[in-house]
Amino acid sequence: MSDIQSQLPTILHHNTIAKLEYDKLLIGDRRVYPFEKKYVVANNVFEAASAIKNMVTQGGGPLEVALLSLIMIARQNGKDEKAFREGVKALSLARPTNTTMARELNNLLSDILKAFDDDDFIFKVVKIVNCKLSYYDYLYDKMSDYGKTLIDNNDGILTTCFPEHSFFLSIYKAREEGKSFCVYAPETRPYLQGARLTAASLAEMGFEHYLITDNMVGTFMGLGKINKYMTAVDLALKDYTVVNKIGTLQNAICANYYNIPYYPFSISFDETKDNIRDVEIEYRDSKEVKLFKGVKTTSDEVRAIYPCFDIIPSKLVTGIVTPDGVRR
Structure with a gap:
């Protein structure tokens, strides 16, 4: 290994x-x-x-x-x-x-x-x-060698859900180079991966960070606290459209509005998928939206819906971090 x-x-x-x-x-x-x-x-x-x-x-x-x-x-x-x-x-x-x-x-x-x-x-x-x-x-x-170059001193970096290996390696290497920065992790409803996995991991490794709720992103971008957006992706298409956890799209739209670059990490592109019509978006049981760890958050008669993933158009993506470099 x-x-x-x-x-x-x-x-x-x-x-x-x-x-x-x-x-x-x-x-x-x-x-x-x-x-x-x-x-x-x-x-x-x-x-x-x-x-x-x-x-x-x-x-x-x-x-x-x-x-x-x-x-x-x-x-x-x-x-x-x-x-x-x-x-x-x-x-x-x-x-x-x-x-x-x-x-x-x-x-x-x-x-x-x-x-x-x-x-x-x-x-x-x-x-x-x-x-x-x-x-x-x-x-x-290898991806993190490219990812670390996108991080500058005093950056405020937003992520979504759990950004996985290459993101954590990127911020580790950036810190080793003497860069200081702060990572903002939205909680990521309904499973709270941002709170339970990302923020907890940032705290474990001693990175400066803030846990925020999912609806705080626009505010912190508007205040100038966030100036980079970096995530993992579940799928990257040939036309540079990416698919990631629900919530990624709204953050990418906010980033675009405030001229904040968005850099997702992807090991490979699915060459069998030309565009969004080829993507199957998973829908999970809507009951998961009305619960957290078995505790009800609303009444039984409330209707809910739960698409797991967002499709982020290529025009919102600044560049995709791959093992071969940042593809733009």
């Missing part, structure tokens, strides 16, 4: 995201973080897919869970092509908007099927998966 763990908050460490206990997978439960630090046990690939669908992990977490699930399938089923194909299908369908996991699994499936000819098949699958995990660490690190 690339040595980036010391530059990341605990929630992004490999063993916190997920870890194998031979043929069972333990998945870090982000739904209860930072109040509890526990794992959900997946006894098979279908339970792993269910955990992804049920938001046990999110953002970049499902990709790592999916990769480790390939080892679990190998240890439980050996050289069973049907088991691998069904497992890959179940994982790919768990979160339909973010296609990185599905694309990567389908690419690796061919490598695994070729490994059926190997005498030490399970060892070969472990090697394939670990090489891929190391490669993603390399990509996160």
Whole structure:
């Protein structure tokens, strides 16, 4: 593995995201973080897919869970092509908007099927998966080398939801270069990933930060406190349209109004999607809008709706931070 763990908050460490206990997978439960630090046990690939669908992990977490699930399938089923194909299908369908996991699994499936000819098949699958995990660490690190150059001294940086590896590596490296800045993290309703994951991680690593409510962004931009906007993305299209957590669009519109640059991070573009008509936006159970950690926030008869993701047009994107540089 690339040595980036010391530059990341605990929630992004490999063993916190997920870890194998031979043929069972333990998945870090982000739904209860930072109040509890526990794992959900997946006894098979279908339970792993269910955990992804049920938001046990999110953002970049499902990709790592999916990769480790390939080892679990190998240890439980050996050289069973049907088991691998069904497992890959179940994982790919768990979160339909973010296609990185599905694309990567389908690419690796061919490598695994070729490994059926190997005498030490399970060892070969472990090697394939670990090489891929190391490669993603390399990509996160490379992206952050570009991301850090976009951060200036005394910046006020807004993010949305949980910005994942490359953002945290970028601000770590910027601080190491002597830059001072403040990160503003909106709480991100209804799961409060901004409050529970982002702000808690910023505090853990000693970064200057403020937790704000989702409807404070325009005010702080108008006051001149925020002058950069940086997020992860769940999907990047060929036309530079990006898809990210609900709330990203309204913040990008505000940023555009106040002439604030918006730089999302994306490992790759989905070359199969030409424009927004090709994007499937996931809708979750509307009950999640009316609850927080099981506590009702309104009456039962109230109707709610919950699209998980925003589509942000390319005209609102200043540049996309990729492993090959900032693409504009």
